[in-house]
Amino acid sequence: AQSVTQLGSHVSVSEGALVLLRCNYSSSVPPYLFWYVQYPNQGLQLLLKYTSAATLVKGINGFEAEFKKSETSFHLTKPSAHMSDAAEYFCAVSGPKAAGNKLTFGGGTRVLVKP
Amino acid sequence: NAGVTQTPKFQVLKTGQSMTLQCAQDMNHEYMSWYRQDPGMGLRLIHYSVGAGITDQGEVPNGYNVSRSTTEDFPLRLLSAAPSQTSVYFCASSSPGTGARTEAFFGQGTRLTVV
Numbered sequence: 001a002q003s004v005t006q007l008g009s010h011v012s013v014s015e016g017a018l019v020l021l022r023c024n025y026s027s028s029v030p031p032y033l034f035w036y037v038q039y040p041n042q043g044l045q046l047l048l049k050y051t052s053a054a055t056l057v058k059g060i061n062g063f064e065a066e067f068k069k070s071e072t073s074f075h076l077t078k079p080s081a082h083m084s085d086a087a088e089y090f091c092a093v094s095g096p097k098a099a100g101n102k103l104t105f106g107g108g109t110r111v112l113v114k115p
Numbered sequence: 116n117a118g119v120t121q122t123p124k125f126q127v128l129k130t131g132q133s134m135t136l137q138c139a140q141d142m143n144h145e146y147m148s149w150y151r152q153d154p155g156m157g158l159r160l161i162h163y164s165v166g167a168g169i170t171d172q173g174e175v176p177n178g179y180n181v182s183r184s185t186t187e188d189f190p191l192r193l194l195s196a197a198p199s200q201t202s203v204y205f206c207a208s209s210s211p212g213t214g215a216r217t218e219a220f221f222g223q224g225t226r227l228t229v230v
Binding site: 004006009034036041042043044045046049090092098099100101102103104105106107108 | 119146147148150155156157158159160163164165171173205207209211212217218219221222223224
């Protein structure tokens, strides 16, 4: 069975500081990994995805994530936080196509950006 | 392009009542799924469908029914609402893709309260 663990349910950063959100996964097959962002009272929006083409993945809004197989990690970073980055972030791993690409999510990390 | 549309956005039910959450997508996606979001638990899969007439259970299916008569629609039925079903419900759709997993597109959510 697949699982995702996000370390830290809440993260507080100052505007302009580095954002680092941690994600570790467990999967018996090569994983397809995603980061989604949820702004207040909205649905989930894709930030970026890892599909084995490259270990460093760039996404929208200046975010990027690095896939490290040896550490079973897919941490999300942004060099300089902006007030608009305040949101909840979810890491997810995709199941097989036969199961409709179903997603297994981590518990989420809520990011607070301080001025 | 509307994407994934969920109705209603908010609903209050009394214990024991039944209702249907509607989900429609206009992207001709084969795969559709329902998730519930609870604080600290991320999103958990309720039911999913890989095409019209084909549905299967996810992680937390008890108390919910689904059917898929068309590619576009995937309603979720609560048979007899319980307070434990108070949650935010998200519908998502995706396509199989030709190789790597494709991302899921999410609706705006339905916030359900059972009293």
